[in-house]
Amino acid sequence: MTVDQELPLSVADELLTANETFARNFKLGELSVRPARRVAVLACMDSRILFEHCLGLKPGDAHMIRNAGGIATEDALRSLIVSHHLLDTQEFIIINHTDCGLLKVNEYELRSHLNSKMGAIASEPANFYAFDDLEANVRLQVHRVKSHPWIPKHIPVRGFVYDVKTGRLREVKD
Numbered sequence: 001m002t003v004d005q006e007l008p009l010s011v012a013d014e015l016l017t018a019n020e021t022f023a024r025n026f027k028l029g030e031l032s033v034r035p036a037r038r039v040a041v042l043a044c045m046d047s048r049i050l051f052e053h054c055l056g057l058k059p060g061d062a063h064m065i066r067n068a069g070g071i072a073t074e075d076a077l078r079s080l081i082v083s084h085h086l087l088d089t090q091e092f093i094i095i096n097h098t099d100c101g102l103l104k105v106n107e108y109e110l111r112s113h114l115n116s117k118m119g120a121i122a123s124e125p126a127n128f129y130a131f132d133d134l135e136a137n138v139r140l141q142v143h144r145v146k147s148h149p150w151i152p153k154h155i156p157v158r159g160f161v162y163d164v165k166t167g168r169l170r171e172v173k174d
C-alpha cells in the first residue's frame with residue numbers, strides 16, 4: 001500500500017460533511033417542540049419516500065414515526081401516545097406503500113434464513129410484521145391505533161397507500 005492511498009470514506013463521514021454545510025445556514029433553532037400542524041405520521045422507512053416532501057410538511061410541522069412497513073408496533077404506539085399526550089398532536093395518519101420490502105415476505109422463512117445465516121436463534125424481534133395484502137395491512141394498523149385505550153376516540157386515524165410509481169396517496173377506507 002502506498003502512503004497516498006486513502007481509505008474510502010464511510011457514508012457517515014460524507015453525511016458529517018453535508019451536516020457542516022447544513023449547520024452553517026441553520027435557522028430552525030427557535031421551532032417549538034410541539035408540531036405546528038398537530039399531526040403525527042406513521043409510515044414505512046422506505047428510502048424512496050421523503051414523506052415530508054410528499055405531504056408538503058416543513059420542519060416543525062409534524063411527528064414522523066417510521067419503521068419497516070409502517071407498522072403500529074409497540075414502539076410506534078409508544079411514540080403516538082407521547083405525540084398526543086405530551087406534545088399535543090390531534091390527528092394521526094398511517095401510510096404503507098406499494099412495492100414494500102415487507103410485502104409478500106414469508107415470516108417463517110425469513111426467521112429460518114436468519115437462524116441459519118447467523119448461526120444463532122433469536123427471540124427478538126418476536127415479529128417482522130410481514131404482510132400479503134397491502135390494504136388489509138393498513139386497516140390493521142389503523143385498528144391497532146384506534147383501539148388502543150390511551151388513544152382518545154376523538155383522534156382521527158386515517159390510513160393510506162402511497163404508490164411509489166406515481167407519488168400519489170390513496171386513502172384506505174374501513
Ligand SMILES: [Zn+2]
Binds near residue numbers: 045046068069070097
Ligand atoms: Zn416499505
